[in-house]
Amino acid sequence: MDMIFLPSKVKDFIEKSAAGQKTLACVRASGSLTGKSGEGYMALLADRVMLFSREFGMDAYENTEINIANGISGISVRREKYNSFIDFNTGSKNYSLKFSGSDEKELKPLLDLLEKKTADAPASSPVQPAPPHVESQKERKISPIAGMAAAMMYVAGSDQKFAEEEEKYIRDTIINDESILEKAYEYYGSHSYEELINDLSFLDHHQALCITAHLIEVGMSDGLLESGQQRMIWQFAAAMKISEAEYRNFLDVLLAKNQTSALY
Structure with a gap:
């Protein structure tokens, strides 16, 4: 996703916070990062990952900055039917970002860059990755x-x-x-x-x-x-x-x- 297509509030926040750093990659999530209807964005900079989330009907975005040097591990893409998820964890929290399955090709450049950067980051205490969520199909009568x-x-x-x-x-x-x-x-x-x-x-x-x-x-x-x-x-x-x-x-x-x- 090109920076030009980011909402102006998100773009302005990144430009002010990044202090001249170039945004290496960014993607749009399917819904807010809380799992509710809305919008979410993930941006990768040289030294950090920035997450933005806004639920439907809300005006302001919630933002989270994750310093890559503090350790990001367990990076993977998980697929569930029509959706893809980026899973990763830090020393204190597990993250799972949902994307439309059709957008998965846009995730690869960001993941490749993120994995390259985390490989060079100082080692941190390992965190057990969150177990993948497996949707139960037993009770479903219709898709x-x-x-x-x-x-x-x-x-x-x-x-x-x-x-x-x-x-x-x-x-x-x-x-x-x-x-x-x-x-x-x-x-x-x-x-x-x-x-x-x-x-x-x-x-x-x-x-x-x-x-x-x-x-x-x-x-x-x-x-x-x-x-x-x-x-x-x-x-x-x-x-x-x-x-x-x-x-x-x-x-x-x-x-x-x-x-x-x-x-x-």
């Missing part, structure tokens, strides 16, 4: 992407039929993947909406927000977000512990986005 497609079917079919625009939106969202569509439709035909919500209880906050946004979009795709659809979407959002403020922000933004008649 996040198929679950999203099924959820859109429930919202779109709340009036007992799929409008052409709704079906097109569902297909476009899953890139016309027939395998996902079949799994979603099979679930839709054999389970209730309440069962789906329960079966998707494993979703993290970022995944739940993503699905909520698509539920609003599919509801609007035929030109009218009906009150029954709104109740269903809020039922999902509330069950996923999405706040009313977060839900309202999504709704307001998407309503404004889809009112293209205002442009004519």
